[in-house]
Amino acid sequence: MSNQPAPPAKFQLTNTATGKSTDLPVLKGTVGPDVINISAINKDHGVWTFDPGFMATASTESKITYIDGDAGVLLYRGYPIDQLAEKSTHLEVSYLLMYGELPTSAQLEEFNRSITRHTMLNESLLRMFNGFHSDAHPMSMVSAVVASMAAFYHDTTDIFDPRHREIFAHRIVAKIPTIAAAAYKHALGQPFVYPRNDLDYCANMLHMFFAVPCEEYKVSPLAARALDLLFILHADHEQNASTSTVRLAGSTGCNPYAAISAGVSALWGPSHGGANEAVLEMLEEIGSVDNVTKFLSRVKDKSDNVRLMGFGHRVYKNFDPRAKLIREMCHKVLGELGDQNDPLFELALRLEEIALQDDYFVSRKLYPNVDFYSGIIYSALGIPRSMFTVMFAIARTAGWVSHWQEMIADPAMKIGRPRQLYRGATTRDYVPLVKRG
Numbered sequence: 001m002s003n004q005p006a007p008p009a010k011f012q013l014t015n016t017a018t019g020k021s022t023d024l025p026v027l028k029g030t031v032g033p034d035v036i037n038i039s040a041i042n043k044d045h046g047v048w049t050f051d052p053g054f055m056a057t058a059s060t061e062s063k064i065t066y067i068d069g070d071a072g073v074l075l076y077r078g079y080p081i082d083q084l085a086e087k088s089t090h091l092e093v094s095y096l097l098m099y100g101e102l103p104t105s106a107q108l109e110e111f112n113r114s115i116t117r118h119t120m121l122n123e124s125l126l127r128m129f130n131g132f133h134s135d136a137h138p139m140s141m142v143s144a145v146v147a148s149m150a151a152f153y154h155d156t157t158d159i160f161d162p163r164h165r166e167i168f169a170h171r172i173v174a175k176i177p178t179i180a181a182a183a184y185k186h187a188l189g190q191p192f193v194y195p196r197n198d199l200d201y202c203a204n205m206l207h208m209f210f211a212v213p214c215e216e217y218k219v220s221p222l223a224a225r226a227l228d229l230l231f232i233l234h235a236d237h238e239q240n241a242s243t244s245t246v247r248l249a250g251s252t253g254c255n256p257y258a259a260i261s262a263g264v265s266a267l268w269g270p271s272h273g274g275a276n277e278a279v280l281e282m283l284e285e286i287g288s289v290d291n292v293t294k295f296l297s298r299v300k301d302k303s304d305n306v307r308l309m310g311f312g313h314r315v316y317k318n319f320d321p322r323a324k325l326i327r328e329m330c331h332k333v334l335g336e337l338g339d340q341n342d343p344l345f346e347l348a349l350r351l352e353e354i355a356l357q358d359d360y361f362v363s364r365k366l367y368p369n370v371d372f373y374s375g376i377i378y379s380a381l382g383i384p385r386s387m388f389t390v391m392f393a394i395a396r397t398a399g400w401v402s403h404w405q406e407m408i409a410d411p412a413m414k415i416g417r418p419r420q421l422y423r424g425a426t427t428r429d430y431v432p433l434v435k436r437g
């Protein structure tokens with residue numbers, strides 16, 4: 001873990017104009033930096049704190065995921081991500097995130113059974129896809145259909161009933177692959193393929209994506225394992241933008257499906273989950289290793305507004321442990337399923353190598369993140385680019401519901417309501433239209 005100097009036992013805030021001081025309590029986590037509780041500042045001094053982008057603000061307390069960005073550590077409920085990636089499955093990890101502990105065999109069997117029994121969609125929900133144009137982005141369909149679940153599953157709307165919350169969590173984790181597959185089939189104009197209870201989570205998803213009624217489709221075990229690994233790595237990442245969105249929306253007491261839909265929408269942006277789609281677009285635009293230097297000069301030129309997609313992270317300032325595991329899986333998947341000499345993978349490897357020797361990236365601590373290589377695996381699995389961020393959303397659903405549950409179950413939950421630094425006009429009188437020229 002990082003070598004930060006031990007902070008003082010307490011922080012004192014003094015307003016030098018009034019001489020008034022306030023002792024600010026320091027909260028200790030089980031690991032990680034201490035956190036100063038600033039909630040008395042407004043009462044004592046009449047001021048707000050200002051931290052655009054939450055660069056130094058802990059928005060909540062949580063027991064789910066821990067990241068040490070300097071050391072490249074990611075823990076789900078205390079378990080290192082590399083151990084989970086090697087030994088666990090996405091469903092077991094989902095259970096761990098939701099319930100706090102690894103399941104016993106009986107608990108895992110029951111969880112698997114429950115998820116498997118909830119994979120089908122209400123037929124009316126399925127028919128909603130017909131309302132979308134075939135070129136609709138799948139993220140817009142997924143976000144809309146997830147929000148519409150609020151209108152279908154009324155037995156999960158009492159957010160203060162733990163059993164309702166549990167059914168909701170199982171239902172959304174179970175149905176989001178089915179929703180994603182329906183969005184994909186709709187875009188292709190192919191018939192929808194119903195879920196199969198004899199297949200595991202990822203094999204079932206690949207089957208719903210790629211099977212057609214006219215011939216048998218056999219799921220490749222390596223493809224299912226690769227997808228499962230990607231899902232484990234994407235399952236949670238503490239208070240990232242989409243999870244914070246789910247928490248903020250959920251803090252109003254809104255329908256939980258609406259909160260998850262808000263998370264899907266937040267994930268879509270290229271600074272967040274949309275980066276996996278943007279990485280492949282960028283690699284295609286670069287085209288060949290010969291163009292890397294020219295492209296990187298554009299990235300370094302601040303007036304050009306071009307970023308090296310899949311590089312950099314708000315929290316990881318050394319390496320992203322997920323990127324390392326994905327790069328290894330890339331070699332395996334391309335070796336067995338795709339083109340071992342996939343030019344885009346070769347280009348990505350070379351681009352990473354060149355960037356990591358360039359002072360611009362080194363001095364800013366910019367390293368490949370989880371999205372730099374994930375798109376290359378998705379492509380090798382036959383998943384089209386427009387579906388990449390949907391894949392991320394499927395995986396992250398486990399994290400979103402875990403954070404939502406943690407927040408709602410907390411008796412101290414409050415509606416999220418930030419303040420602002422107002423720099424607009426002060427009070428002025430309304431001018432009638434005729435006098436405005």
Ligand code: CMC
Binds near residue numbers: 310371
């Ligand atoms: N390419 C070029 N320059 C970059 C990049 C990049 N990818 N990322 C950061 N920088 C520069 C940035 O211009 C700034 O330079 P300067 O100090 O000269 O102004 C410095 O590095 C710090 O960047 P920042 O934008 O202040 O950092 P941030 O923590 O606000 O942003 C980020 C983090 C992930 C949004 C950003 O690194 C980025 O845009 N990366 C590309 C998009 C991407 O891959 N996103 C996926 C993130 S991982 C998955 C997920 O979270 O969903």
